[in-house]
Amino acid sequence: MKGNKMQPNTIYCGDVLQLLATWPAGSVDLVFADPPFNIGYVYDKYRDDRPDEEYVEWSRDWMRACQRVLKPTGSFYIAIGDEFAADIRVIGRELGLHLRNWIIWHYTFGQNTKAKFCRAHTHIFYFVKDAERFTFNDRLLRFPSARHTEYQDLRASPLGRLPDDVWDEFPRVCGTFRERAGFHGCQMPEALLQRIVLASSNPGDLVLDPFVGSGTTAAAAKRTGRRYIGIDLSPEYAEQTRRRLAAVRDESRARPEGGVWPALHVDHLLQIYRETGVTLNNLIGNEVALRVIAGALAARSGHPYSVDEVRARFEELGRKPGFPKLPNDTPFAPRDHRTKEGKRYVRTKLLQNPRRTAKQSLRMLARGGPRPPDANTPPAEPRRRGRPRKHAGPVPASGAVREATG
Numbered sequence: 001m002k003g004n005k006m007q008p009n010t011i012y013c014g015d016v017l018q019l020l021a022t023w024p025a026g027s028v029d030l031v032f033a034d035p036p037f038n039i040g041y042v043y044d045k046y047r048d049d050r051p052d053e054e055y056v057e058w059s060r061d062w063m064r065a066c067q068r069v070l071k072p073t074g075s076f077y078i079a080i081g082d083e084f085a086a087d088i089r090v091i092g093r094e095l096g097l098h099l100r101n102w103i104i105w106h107y108t109f110g111q112n113t114k115a116k117f118c119r120a121h122t123h124i125f126y127f128v129k130d131a132e133r134f135t136f137n138d139r140l141l142r143f144p145s146a147r148h149t150e151y152q153d154l155r156a157s158p159l160g161r162l163p164d165d166v167w168d169e170f171p172r173v174c175g176t177f178r179e180r181a182g183f184h185g186c187q188m189p190e191a192l193l194q195r196i197v198l199a200s201s202n203p204g205d206l207v208l209d210p211f212v213g214s215g216t217t218a219a220a221a222k223r224t225g226r227r228y229i230g231i232d233l234s235p236e237y238a239e240q241t242r243r244r245l246a247a248v249r250d251e252s253r254a255r256p257e258g259g260v261w262p263a264l265h266v267d268h269l270l271q272i273y274r275e276t277g278v279t280l281n282n283l284i285g286n287e288v289a290l291r292v293i294a295g296a297l298a299a300r301s302g303h304p305y306s307v308d309e310v311r312a313r314f315e316e317l318g319r320k321p322g323f324p325k326l327p328n329d330t331p332f333a334p335r336d337h338r339t340k341e342g343k344r345y346v347r348t349k350l351l352q353n354p355r356r357t358a359k360q361s362l363r364m365l366a367r368g369g370p371r372p373p374d375a376n377t378p379p380a381e382p383r384r385r386g387r388p389r390k391h392a393g394p395v396p397a398s399g400a401v402r403e404a405t406g
C-alpha cells in the first residue's frame with residue numbers, strides 16, 4: 001500500500017527501490033546519496049560489480065525514486081566516483097534535475113598508488129528539483145576569506161565568503177581517526193555531511209539517505225535538529241547505524257552553560273578554523289578575521305558568541321595536546337594495528353632499521369646534501385615507494401580500492 005510506511009527518525013533495512021515505492025511523493029526536503037560505485041568493493045550484502053549498463057539503469061531507477069519523494073523545493077546530492085560520474089550527470093539532466101554545483105571533494109589524506117597519480121577526489125553533484133525554489137542557507141556556510149585572514153582588509157564583507165566547489169577541508173575517515181565507527185569501510189566525514197545538511201535544509205526538515213551505510217548523514221541530521229530516514233540493504237549496517245545514532249544528541253538548541261560550550265559549537269568553530277586554511281597563531285591576533293568567525297559561529301550555532309569568547313576558546317583549544325596545529329590535521333586514536341587474522345601490521349624495512357636511514361643520511365651529508373640536478377645526466381627512473389594499502393574495512397573482491405570514502 002502506497003504512502004503509509006515512512007516513519008521519520010528511522011533506519012530501514014531493505015532495498016531502496018522497494019521501500020521508496022511505498023512512500024509518499026513530495027515528502028522529503030533533502031536527499032544525500034552515496035551509492036556503491038560499481039568498482040568491486042565488498043559490502044556485507046550488495047555485490048558491487050554489475051555490468052556497466054545494468055548499473056547505469058539501476059542508477060536511473062533509484063535517482064527517479066528519490067526524485068519522486070523529494071518535495072518540489074528539495075535538494076538532491078549524489079556522491080560518485082570517476083567511473084560513472086558522467087552517467088549520473090546525464091541521468092540528472094534526463095530526469096529534469098537542475099545542477100547547481102559539480103563539487104569535487106578533494107580528500108587530502110589516506111590514498112596512495114604505485115603506477116599512476118593518486119586518485120584523491122570524489123564527485124558530489126548538487127541538484128535541485130526546481131531551479132528557482134530551494135533552500136540554500138548561505139549564512140551557515142560563511143567563513144573569513146583571505147582578505148580577512150591575510151590582509152585584515154576592513155572593506156571585505158564582514159559576513160565572510162562561501163566555500164568553493166572544491167572541498168579540501170574534509171580528510172577521509174581513515175582507520176586511525178577518532179571519528180571512525182569501525183563497522184563500515186566507506187564512512188564519510190560527519191563534518192562534510194554537516195555542511196550539506198546546514199546548506200540545504202532547516203531544523204525540523206526531513207533528510208533521506210537511501211544508502212545510509214554507517215549512518216553519517218543521519219548523524220549529521222540528528223545533531224543539527226533535522227529529522228532523518230536512512231535505508232540500507234544490510235541488516236548488520238542498519239543495526240550498527242541505529243546504535244551509532246542512539247549515542248547522537250540533537251544539539252540544535254544547546255546553549256553554553258557556565259562557560260561550557262556545547263560540543264557541536266566547538267565542532268563548528270573547528271570547522272570554521274579548517275575553512276580559513278591558516279594557522280591558529282595567525283588567527284588569534286587578527287581582530288578582523290575573529291570578527292567574521294564570531295559572526296559565522298553565531299549563524300551556525302544560533303548563539304551570539306563575542307570576539308573575546310572566540311579568541312579565548314581558540315587559545316584554550318590551542319593549549320590542548322591534540323589540537324590541530326594545521327587546519328587540516330585530524331584527531332586520531334592510536335590503535336594497535338593488527339590484521340583480521342591477528343598478525344601485527346608490518347612496517348617497511350626502512351623504518352624498521354633506523355641505523356640504515358642514519359647511514360644513508362650520513363652518506364648524503366658527506367656528499368654535501370642531495371645532488372643538484374645535472375643537465376647532462378638523464379633524469380633517474382622514478383623510484384617505487386610504499387606498499388599496498390591495508391584496508392580497515394572489507395577488501396574489494398576485484399582488487400579495486402573504493403577510493404572514494406573507504
Ligand SMILES: C[S@@+](CC[C@H](N)C(=O)[O-])C[C@H]1O[C@@H](n2cnc3c(N)ncnc32)[C@H](O)[C@@H]1O
Nearest residue numbers: 015016034046186187188211213214216232233
Ligand atoms: C558507499 S556505502 C554508503 C556509506 C555512507 N555514505 C557512510 O557515510 O557510511 C553504500 C551503502 O549502500 C548499501 N546498498 C547497496 N545496495 C543497496 C540497495 N539496493 N538498497 C539500499 N542500500 C543499498 C550498501 O549496503 C552500503 O552500505
